[in-house]
Amino acid sequence: MNFVTDLDVKGKRVFLRVDFNVPLDENGAIRDDTRIRASLPTISWLLDHGARLIIASHLGRPKGMADPKMSLAPAAKRLAELIPNKVVMAPDVIGDEVRRLKRGLGEGEALLLENVRFYKEEEKNDPGFAGKLAEAIDVFVNDAFGSSHRAHASVVGIADLVPLKAAGYLMKKEVDYLKKAVHTPVKPYVAILGGAKASDKIEIIESLLGKADHILIGGAMAYTFLKAQGLGVGKSLVEDDQSEVALVILEKARASDVSFHLPQDHVLARAAEAGAETKIVETLPFPADMMGVDIGPKTVAAYSAVIATAKTIFWNGPMGIFEIEEFAKGTIGVAKAVAASGAVSIVGGGDSVAAVKKAGVKDKISHISTGGGASLEYIAYETLPGITALEQ
Numbered sequence: 001m002n003f004v005t006d007l008d009v010k011g012k013r014v015f016l017r018v019d020f021n022v023p024l025d026e027n028g029a030i031r032d033d034t035r036i037r038a039s040l041p042t043i044s045w046l047l048d049h050g051a052r053l054i055i056a057s058h059l060g061r062p063k064g065m066a067d068p069k070m071s072l073a074p075a076a077k078r079l080a081e082l083i084p085n086k087v088v089m090a091p092d093v094i095g096d097e098v099r100r101l102k103r104g105l106g107e108g109e110a111l112l113l114e115n116v117r118f119y120k121e122e123e124k125n126d127p128g129f130a131g132k133l134a135e136a137i138d139v140f141v142n143d144a145f146g147s148s149h150r151a152h153a154s155v156v157g158i159a160d161l162v163p164l165k166a167a168g169y170l171m172k173k174e175v176d177y178l179k180k181a182v183h184t185p186v187k188p189y190v191a192i193l194g195g196a197k198a199s200d201k202i203e204i205i206e207s208l209l210g211k212a213d214h215i216l217i218g219g220a221m222a223y224t225f226l227k228a229q230g231l232g233v234g235k236s237l238v239e240d241d242q243s244e245v246a247l248v249i250l251e252k253a254r255a256s257d258v259s260f261h262l263p264q265d266h267v268l269a270r271a272a273e274a275g276a277e278t279k280i281v282e283t284l285p286f287p288a289d290m291m292g293v294d295i296g297p298k299t300v301a302a303y304s305a306v307i308a309t310a311k312t313i314f315w316n317g318p319m320g321i322f323e324i325e326e327f328a329k330g331t332i333g334v335a336k337a338v339a340a341s342g343a344v345s346i347v348g349g350g351d352s353v354a355a356v357k358k359a360g361v362k363d364k365i366s367h368i369s370t371g372g373g374a375s376l377e378y379i380a381y382e383t384l385p386g387i388t389a390l391e392q
């Protein structure tokens, strides 16, 4: 995979895919510009080296239709505040006006295209649409690690149509860290998986069975595993359609060398809301009118003991409904254990990153990934469609 600094971009039209998928408030103002700032090293390097820069990103899920509430115009404005270069906001992603703007760009100037997901062809990786994105482009640079698990036109399709391609700084940093964890993890390797949906993570768990030494499960996902074994979990969030695969995973885990851990105790609540009546239980079934909302203190202690032995840690997904203070102790406990471990630690996913910040241990994490889904898939499949496209 080429790195952007390997290229001579002077005077060239460079199509840069970034992740400007920033959170907006109800007035359309940017609530957090971390993702824009994260792309600055690549943007500045390209502009400083004389590129005529065309920047593309998605924002939200406009489902293939132009929606002014998901316009990238606020991102263009913010980018213009952050760099000294001229930044022009395009009225569209493709079309005559965009073609004109692309051709009129001077060296060291940037054009931000509208939200690529305003076209349904983007997510379908439509070759015709990719061709229009690639029009008049000499170089393709991908710095959108967080979108690179998607085979979309601006991530994958365009890469085949442009002669020169490379990874940006952010992409390279992510891949360098994840590569180490995947290919040469210093053992013991502990994977911690939580969150709401088992269906998102089942395949990843399966692939980790052959790699990790310990897999620690928390969050609602744990109840899918417990219920699949015939245990009563009350009103807990469960994905019943995943129970068969969950049983297969448990069986495979038993037959493998990995230690597969499910919570030993649980914080139960009558409702997933602050102030709800709670209790801690070690045995199942749960009362029919209660739901599991966090791992209990015994589990926090047991998981922390495993984490303390780790040399490599990968964590994705909270251990409970951590957005609610009373149900955040398990997630915070795990965050502190990860920080104290001294292991190479990789944390991905918006929620786990928020938890690490909430626990005040962000600085003690080796690598905070900008892509939750992308880092999970990289860990499982050892590459991503967007990375393969850069390598071909």
Ligand code: AMP
Pocket (backbone or CB within 6 Å): 194, 195, 196, 197, 200, 218, 219, 220, 221, 237, 292, 293, 294, 316, 317, 318, 319, 320, 321, 322, 323, 349, 351
């Ligand atoms: P995910 O996107 O799958 O990583 O899920 C993150 C979400 O899982 C967070 O919003 C948590 O509130 C939620 N979550 C974690 N544990 C539970 C639980 N026991 N019951 C319901 N939701 C949960």
